[in-house]
Amino acid sequence: MADTTLAGPTGSETLLKLVPKAEGKQSMKDFKSDQEVRWCPGCGDYAVLAAVQGFMPELGLAKENIVFVSGIGCSSRFPYYMNTYGMHSIHGRAPAIATGLASSRRDLSVWVVTGDGDALSIGGNHLIHALRRNVNLKILLFNNRIYGLTKGQYSPTSEVGKITKSTPMGSLDAPFNPVSLAIGAEASFVARTVDSDRKHLTEVLRQAADHPGTALVEIYQNCNIFNDGAFEVLKDKQQAEEAVIRLEHGAPIRFGTDGSKGVVRDPATGDLKVVAVTAENESQILVHDAHSASPTTAFALSRLADPDTLHHTPIGVFRSTERPVYDTLMADQLDTAIEQHGKGDLAALLAGGDTWTVVG
């Protein structure tokens, strides 16, 4: 049986321990705010909201120590619907704001909710720097491959040639693959899940919450108004069998009907490719190692999917490795400074070294 617990990294427990626990038992209802949810009927965001609200009691953290920070976009309304602390900020800046909050308050569990435009276009710089710093943030990136709130322009994850209001002859720019981008930006935890798969989404949230440092979770989310069915191939039961590759740490990467397909490494190029599993090559099927120190294979996995058809799309945790957490290091430096120089003495600081005295 594959090892799917992934509770692995030792730091996780200690970091979550800094956040006070809830006193009584919590329910999903405790995390619903009194505000009416105002996404379009049928929007994928509802499912994600329900999954997050449903998962929170499992974490068992005091809800006053949980903060959701968002930018601008449909998904960024998320904090208003969570009965925790929250900030709906400005376009693209949520990772920066959350960095200040998380690095100054280690007793908080800080979540960022963002979209493909918010995180990858206007806020791209903040996203990559949050990832490389490894601040203790959980970033939920709702990717619907379209601008919804501004009524349907193409986004930085839209496929090339996308016909939208701003691109009547088709979009020209190549899209970002958020998972590839995150791995390239030194992310220590990168996962992908789908809005409609509550069980999978919850499991990924669980692992992200456990992770010490920045966790990036890309959530494929349907915009039924401006980009309906963008991920249908991954959701339709029949098609999904061939399209979706479910990654499980420690398990061979197989998919398709009865696991008839698998991922192997091409010995000539080192790249990954999909093959039909046979008795001869079964032992060659790649075993997923999310904890690998090297990001190479995780990156190769992120490149498997066909950006147009979405065939061979891996979901699950691509990468989950432990490395020093920014806020912990920052706090340690403060402690070290006090050890070395004693607690700051303002009078001594102001006096400095060279002084003279004027007597009356």
Add this chain to the structure above:
Amino acid sequence: MTSQVSSPAEQADEAVVGEQRKPAAGEKDVRRLDRVIIRFAGDSGDGMQLTGDRFTSETASFGNDLSTLPNFPAEIRAPAGTLPGVSSFQLHFADHDILTPGDAPNVLVAMNPAALKANIGDVPRGAEVIVNTDEFTKRAMQKVGYETSPLEDGSLDGFQVHPVPLTTLTVEALKEFDLSRKDAGRSKNMFALGLLSWMYHRPTEGTERFLKTKFAKKPDIAAANIAAFRAGWNFGETTEDFAVSYEVAPAAKAFPTGTYRNISGNLALSYGLIAASRQADLPLYLGSYPITPASDILHELSKHKNFGVRTFQAEDEIAGIGAALGAAFGGSLAVTTTSGPGVALKSETIGLAVSLELPLLIVDIQRGGPSTGLPTKTEQADLLQAMYGRNGEAPVPVVAPRTPADCFDAALEAARIAVTYRTPVFLLSDGYLANGSEPWRIPEVDQLPDLRVQFASGTNHTLDDGTEVFWPFKRDPGTLARPWAIPGTPGLEHRIGGIEKQDGTGNISYDPANHDFMVRTRQAKVDGIDVPDLEVDDADGDAGLLVLGWGSTYGPITAAVRRLRAAGQSVAQAHLRHLNPFPRNLGEVLKRYDKVVIPEMNLGQLATLIRAKYLVDAVSYNQVNGMPFKAEQLATAFKEAIDG
């Protein structure tokens, strides 16, 4: 020193008063001066800023009043020997209270032809000019357009020129050290410092101690620099070219009793932030991105982690203020430091802070603009950006320090407003204050203002049905501040955002009447900030002219006003610390005078605000050349206003 004390000596800011002391047999002449202005000028790589800093420290510890003006190019190492590469440091020191780095140097130290050419125009005839003759090669002179040697062609005849082969003498003094000629020559700035230290009877222990500490890991270099420094001193004492040395007595009478140190504006501002954090009992959080001339605050604060100070060097200006705002939400005393171009990038986040009504300090060390402008030069042209540079009606209080040492108090005042009124606050310093220095009377820590705040801890509103709830936008009726409810407080979970919010509940609201109310309420909160009345210095009480200033023009304006008064003119002076809101009595003060002149290092930004708000025909006097005003130029302008 910015003491308001008036004494006859300080009136005479224009003339150097000298008195000769009879030398004993075999001794050199010693003359007493009441004040001296020295300018060290050399190539960017010659260490002129360090030399100036050291001379300043010696002067401060001797007890003179002083004021400094570092002036350097934006390039770290501009092409050697060129005019754009010249770096200088001017120091004015006196036995009495002075206000500016001085208009014109009494002594120019020119380390090369470029330094001479770039600076000689500022030096009055009769002044002393010390030149490093070693650098006056044909090629070096040609590089800056000297066809003939200024040392020989008579063009310096009006000056007391001291030709000194500084490089050769330094190399000679260091011959016992195992250094190449080039390396040994690098210590020529210390030789020059030693010579000037002898000329002005400066204490030397501090510099020797400084060199030992600075080069603690390279004892040979420390020893070589000390040797060069001493050689410079001995050269002054023995060579006949320098027949006279000068004494400038300590400025004991100009200073109230207390313990003093020398301090630059950026250092004072950094200390002010740390002090504010202690007085507010809130951890300090700085989110910043390096930018000239603000980076020194980031450097300084990052040294003081043992005060619980967190410094975050962000990926850009926006992230710098974003992180600060996040920390403010979490209950830190949050600060972002920058200069004009950075403010432009931070504007949207400042607007968010206005909307969220969270305390946040935005420190803008103004420099020449627009765009990249003049990174190392001073200007006051961000006032309107600070006032209005945001979308929507987004009022932000503005506080401006007037002298380097005043940056300490201004930081505390900005913090007071931010935490009391839950608002972002601009602290507008500038390059001149940031890098300039002056003596500072070290405050007693227990005399600092109490800035403690109360975080919200429970419900604050009762609904019609009797339910007790927390409303994040229910205001304090006195200050109109909303509660500061930080995450981790049970029962006060709430959401805030940049979308317009309903009065009281803070829930999203697009209601027209509510928006109108919220816009007016945010404005009323800032308008209602309690700021002290403007004090007017109108010594005779019969002045027709009021000179109104703000920020770093305080020194030259005050020096100019003193000159006019010394010449028998009546002139009133007032200086604004609070630019938003203005002091309550400002309108009444303005109406008391026939004429109002507003000198600014911009094209009239305060004047625009004053004219618009008070319908007063204030006259602008402007200079935007990257340099502070000179007292003489302002005195002339004020005299013309009085006469005209």
